[in-house]
Amino acid sequence: MEGLLTRCRALAACSRQLSGSIPRRFHHCAPGRGKRLVLSRMFQPQNLREDQVPSLEGGSGDLTCKSQRLMLQVGLIHPASPGCYHLLPYTVRALEKLVRVIDQEMRAIGGQKVSMPSLSPAELWRATNRWDLMGKELLRLRDRHGKEYCLGPTHEEAVTALVASQKTLSYKQLPFLLYQVTRKFRDEPRPRFGLLRGREFYMKDMYTFDSSPEAARQTYGLVCDAYSSLFARLGLPCVKVQAGVGSIGGTMSHEFQLPADVGEDQFAVCPSCSFSANVETLNLSQTNCPACQGPLTETKGIEVGHTFYLGTKYSSVFNAQFTNVHGKPSLAEMGCYGLGVTRILAAAIEVLSTEYCLRWPGLLAPYQVCLIPPKKGSKEEVATELAGHLYDHITEAVPQLRGEVLLDDRTHLTIGNRLKDANKFGYPFVIIAGKRALEAPAHYEVWCQNTGEVVFLTKEGVVGLLSQVQVV
Numbered sequence: 001m002e003g004l005l006t007r008c009r010a011l012a013a014c015s016r017q018l019s020g021s022i023p024r025r026f027h028h029c030a031p032g033r034g035k036r037l038v039l040s041r042m043f044q045p046q047n048l049r050e051d052q053v054p055s056l057e058g059g060s061g062d063l064t065c066k067s068q069r070l071m072l073q074v075g076l077i078h079p080a081s082p083g084c085y086h087l088l089p090y091t092v093r094a095l096e097k098l099v100r101v102i103d104q105e106m107r108a109i110g111g112q113k114v115s116m117p118s119l120s121p122a123e124l125w126r127a128t129n130r131w132d133l134m135g136k137e138l139l140r141l142r143d144r145h146g147k148e149y150c151l152g153p154t155h156e157e158a159v160t161a162l163v164a165s166q167k168t169l170s171y172k173q174l175p176f177l178l179y180q181v182t183r184k185f186r187d188e189p190r191p192r193f194g195l196l197r198g199r200e201f202y203m204k205d206m207y208t209f210d211s212s213p214e215a216a217r218q219t220y221g222l223v224c225d226a227y228s229s230l231f232a233r234l235g236l237p238c239v240k241v242q243a244g245v246g247s248i249g250g251t252m253s254h255e256f257q258l259p260a261d262v263g264e265d266q267f268a269v270c271p272s273c274s275f276s277a278n279v280e281t282l283n284l285s286q287t288n289c290p291a292c293q294g295p296l297t298e299t300k301g302i303e304v305g306h307t308f309y310l311g312t313k314y315s316s317v318f319n320a321q322f323t324n325v326h327g328k329p330s331l332a333e334m335g336c337y338g339l340g341v342t343r344i345l346a347a348a349i350e351v352l353s354t355e356y357c358l359r360w361p362g363l364l365a366p367y368q369v370c371l372i373p374p375k376k377g378s379k380e381e382v383a384t385e386l387a388g389h390l391y392d393h394i395t396e397a398v399p400q401l402r403g404e405v406l407l408d409d410r411t412h413l414t415i416g417n418r419l420k421d422a423n424k425f426g427y428p429f430v431i432i433a434g435k436r437a438l439e440a441p442a443h444y445e446v447w448c449q450n451t452g453e454v455v456f457l458t459k460e461g462v463v464g465l466l467s468q469v470q471v472v
């Protein structure tokens, strides 16, 4: 025991010595303070010209939309192969936030999270005849034993077989809502629009099991409401429209469409009543609302969510049963519900950004605040220390912003140049310690990117403003 203690002391002394000998440039924090996130030590946000954007084919000819171009220009994604992108640190932060919001909404309606393998055995797909029906969209492969698989684009078969294996499922457990957020694969003939139509992407898929068609329809409504609540929290004006059932099947389906010019779906809305539908579900000649006969308006949209009422299409194949109120086995009534996770992020950037500046849903911004201290050697340089104190004060007084404030310490650049970068990147709040930081009391210039306002605030004013920021 004593030997161990001695060893610990020796180790502690050793680590003290070590940290004493670490060159100054490796120190991330001021003594006695919390860690400061300094931009120069991180994966650098870029500000590339269009012709500097990395591209597989060389040149920027394959830039197909604004979100793709902006995400490449600031270094959010990097192309790996057609339809596949490296997601760089800022994107992963934003996606993690999006998944947290999705988790909150799915758990609020009783969803339980699972994770199913991406490798999906062919026999499951043969059982529903989708091994043939899905055609070339399915990415197929064989293992060393010659066994066939696909990389799952969706998991109706897998989840239904899983639930069928749970022999003790009782009506008391229903509705049973299972969901996952995993990578999905689709062999797109022509991947395009960056993360909007890739071959490998993140999707949230939920599968629900109910005791009767009525109960299943109720659950269907519940999940749709959760989707609406999610998009409202993200500030995205999504429209729920009637849709076709495609290769998934079932008897009722809706899409959540985000209106956007780059959208590949066309949907019709009736301005006089609440009717809206994907034009694929309408007759070619139909220009009037089937509900009120008023004229329909057509809009392009990005499909960010899709819901299906499946009935017993899958549960009958895999014999997914539960014990009903009379103690007898009964087939589960199913629904399935998808959200394109990477697609939601790209679609949000597509509709919120200007031609030259990225904008995020406030909840999803990778960092909420960018703090810009004065340029080295400038008249305002004495305010550098104030900026550091302001950083520490914000992270102490506004606990939800810990880990959310970046200090742009590239002080060899002018404030103007760094402001330009910050504006392009779209931090919701950019705070500048400039000329007016030398006043008594110090005033900081605060750019509220999502409202377009610029205000001068004291330290207390900054904290008052930032304490209202919601972070997920």
Ligand SMILES: [Zn+2]
Pocket (backbone or CB within 6 Å): 270, 271, 272, 273, 274, 275, 289, 290, 291, 292, 293, 294
């Ligand atoms: Zn109408």
